[in-house]
Amino acid sequence: MSEQSQPGPRTFTSAIGHACNRVILLIVHGLALTKINPNVLTFLGLLINIGASALLWVGQFRWAGIVIIGAGLFDMVDGRVARETNRVTRFGGFFDSVLDRYSDLALLTGLLVWYGSINRHFYVLLTAIAMSGSVMVSYTRARAENSIPTCKVGFMERPERVVLVIIGALFDRMAPVLWVIAVLSNITVVHRMVFTWQEAKRLEEAQLRPATTPK
Numbered sequence: 001m002s003e004q005s006q007p008g009p010r011t012f013t014s015a016i017g018h019a020c021n022r023v024i025l026l027i028v029h030g031l032a033l034t035k036i037n038p039n040v041l042t043f044l045g046l047l048i049n050i051g052a053s054a055l056l057w058v059g060q061f062r063w064a065g066i067v068i069i070g071a072g073l074f075d076m077v078d079g080r081v082a083r084e085t086n087r088v089t090r091f092g093g094f095f096d097s098v099l100d101r102y103s104d105l106a107l108l109t110g111l112l113v114w115y116g117s118i119n120r121h122f123y124v125l126l127t128a129i130a131m132s133g134s135v136m137v138s139y140t141r142a143r144a145e146n147s148i149p150t151c152k153v154g155f156m157e158r159p160e161r162v163v164l165v166i167i168g169a170l171f172d173r174m175a176p177v178l179w180v181i182a183v184l185s186n187i188t189v190v191h192r193m194v195f196t197w198q199e200a201k202r203l204e205e206a207q208l209r210p211a212t213t214p215k
Contacts, residue, residue: 055067108127126175133182140192
């Protein structure tokens with residue numbers, strides 16, 4: 001074997017990632033053997049997030065963070081199980097996207113109730129802004145892709161928001177997390193609006209441009 005073809009040394013973080021991926025693959029394989037419908041896994045993820053929302057509702061942030069991690073496992077495996085069992089469908093992707101939105105709203109609703117119960121009215125407003133931005137990030141992409149081929153710009157998508165909520169819950173630092181989500185999600189929405197305007201204009205100009213005839 002040549003020196004160039006030898007794999008480089010494995011770092012600590014890559015070793016953790018490799019181990020986690022192996023665990024996920026084992027879980028996926030086990031679930032595939034049970035022949036469970038991937039949509040059932042998606043629905044179970046929603047139910048677990050509703051349980052996490054109930055914990056946020058009563059201020060049990062650290063327990064909520066642990067439960068959200070469990071719900072994230074279902075988010076990671078449902079699509080893989082669908083591919084493993086050859087059950088990838090158009091409806092499955094749609095169903096997963098809709099339930100993801102409900103999961104997001106459930107978690108933020110739990111925070112709304114908590115802050116309302118302790119009379120932190122400013123944080124009720126901040127959570128509402130974060131909630132609006134979270135929904136609009138997904139909506140702007142879905143709506144934009146009816147007019148342009150793709151709109152994946154921006155950086156505050158669902159995985160980033162979920163990770164932030166988990167960090168805020170586990171370390172009891174939800175207030176700064178809400179600030180980050182509220183600001184960056186709405187910046188992402190504006191970014192997608194500008195990008196869609198630019199792309200739509202470019203496509204319209206290309207359609208209006210007369211075709212050149214070959215000589």
